[in-house]
Amino acid sequence: MARALLLENPHTNADPVLAAAGVEVVRHPGAMDEDELIRALDGVDILGIRSTTHVTERVLAAHPQLLTIGAFCIGTNQIDLRAAARRGVAVFNAPFSNTRSVVELALAEIIALTRRLTVRDKALHDGVWDKSAAGSHEVRGRTVGIVGYGNIGTQLSVVAEALGLRVVFYDVAEKLALGNARRMSSLTELLNVADIVTLHVDGRAGNAGMFGREQFEQMKHGAIFLNLSRGFLVDYAMLREKILDGSLAGAAVDVFPTEPKRTGDPFDSELRGLPNVILTPHVGGSTQEAQENIGLFVSGKLTKYLKSGATDLSVNLPRLSLPPSDAARYRIAFVHRNTPGVLALVNQTFAEYGANIDGQILGTLGEIGYVVTDIGSELPREAVEAVRQMEDTLRLRVMIRPNPED
Structure with a gap:
């Protein structure tokens, strides 16, 4: 029986999906550091994590039996994807499942900051009646x-425009503008015109430190800033x-360079x-709806890979899905x-x-190839060992695979 270790509390609806595929599920509520993870992965075929646990090359090298990793979130920068691919470990994430949740949080924070609701709220909690329109805007x-302007950025673009916001965007890749959104030729151009700047970029290493003194000084006076993306993108001392x-x-910040491992830890x-x-x-995608969708989506990808070798929507291996054959x-x-x-050479060997x-x-x-082959006859052990x-x-x-004639 295959064994799965799930860390950081992905939704429990993942468990029956895995169990139905013959997988024993073991859970650990928090994240693990490198040494803890190496100890915990003995006998584990499937690893499920969220955003805090890091799967390094050292972890992967210590456990060649590990078959696949599921990131129950959008980001995968916490996983050494190249090292995983070189060991034939397929990695899956949930690129769409919590998009709406992040968009709704961003919009809620844009409205709250623009209306200065945080300031009004604090005054009342402090016992002060501060009824004023100063600094408050529609x-x-x-x-x-x-x-x-990826999955989150594009959906935010559409919903923000429906609220009457003008939308400009910048992306290093060529992207189709939705609705009346306008593409900016540079980040500087965007910062010069935006009343609200919100980051929705991925966690690739080249994005680290992308927003610092220079970028903050290019923003309009009185603008607001949101980062619901990655903590290491921004110089928070300069934001302060x-x-x-x-x-x-x-400003609104949901992600930090260093985050506690467990709920209740000091921050x-x-x-x-x-x-x-x-x-x-770090609750951008933490709604019941999003976590339920993520649990089903990622566990489905993990079990499909376990049972059939399908890698559709894998983030580090070629994306293949060979239709089943009764023969x-x-x-x-x-x-x-x-x-x-x-x-x-493989086919010649067979x-x-x-x-x-x-x-x-x-x-x-890139440097990785992936072949899925169905054999309709007996499979000599010598052929497998030769390959x-x-x-x-x-x-x-x-x-x-079952023989339909049996």
Whole structure:
């Protein structure tokens, strides 16, 4: 029986999906550091994490039996994807499941900051009646600048426009503008015109530190700033300075460079206690609806890979899905270095040992190749071992498929 270790409390609806595929599920409520994770992965085939646990090359090297990793979130920068691919470990995430939740939080914070609701709320909690329109604005007619026009950025664009906001966006990739949104030619151009700047970029290493003194000083005086993306993107000490000197009217931050491992752990940040600043504990996608969707989506991808070798929507292996064949008796999932002639050599090896190929699909992604092959005859052990011993083999897995004639 395969074994799955789920960390950081992904939704429990993942458990029956895994169990139905014959997987034993073990849960641990918090994140783990590198040494803890290495100890915990003994005998584990499937690892499920969220955003805090880091899966490093050292972790992967210590556990060659690990088959696949599910990130029950959008981001995968906490996983060494290249090292995983080189070991034939497929990684899946949930790129769409919590998009709406993040968008709704961003919109709620844009309205709250623009109306200075945080300031009014604090005054009343302190026992002070502070009824004033000073600094309070409607969002209608203001310009929101979206940095990163992916799944979240595009949906935010549509909903923000429906609220009467003007939308501009900047993305390093060529993206189609939705509705009346306007693409800016540079980040500087966006910062110069936006009343609200919100970051929705991915966690690639090149984005680290992308927003610092230079970018804050290019923003309009009195603008507001949101980061619901990645904590390491922003110089928060500089954000603090710009809030305190009045250059920025407010900010909302959901992600931090270092985050506690478990609920209830202490938290500190230079942004604590600042006026008109909303701090949330990485809950952009933490709604019941989003977590339910993520639990089902990621567990479904993990079990499909376990049972059939399908890698559709994998973030680090070629995306393949070979339709089932009633005539196939075995399915072979073969991850290899993307070297010319590998497929021909594999097929020649099967032929030499009398194995009949019933169906096959190949894909490549950078330095990695992936082949799924259905065998409609008996599969000699010698053929499998010959392929396993090939110089370019990274991982080979044989799945026994039922014979419809039995």
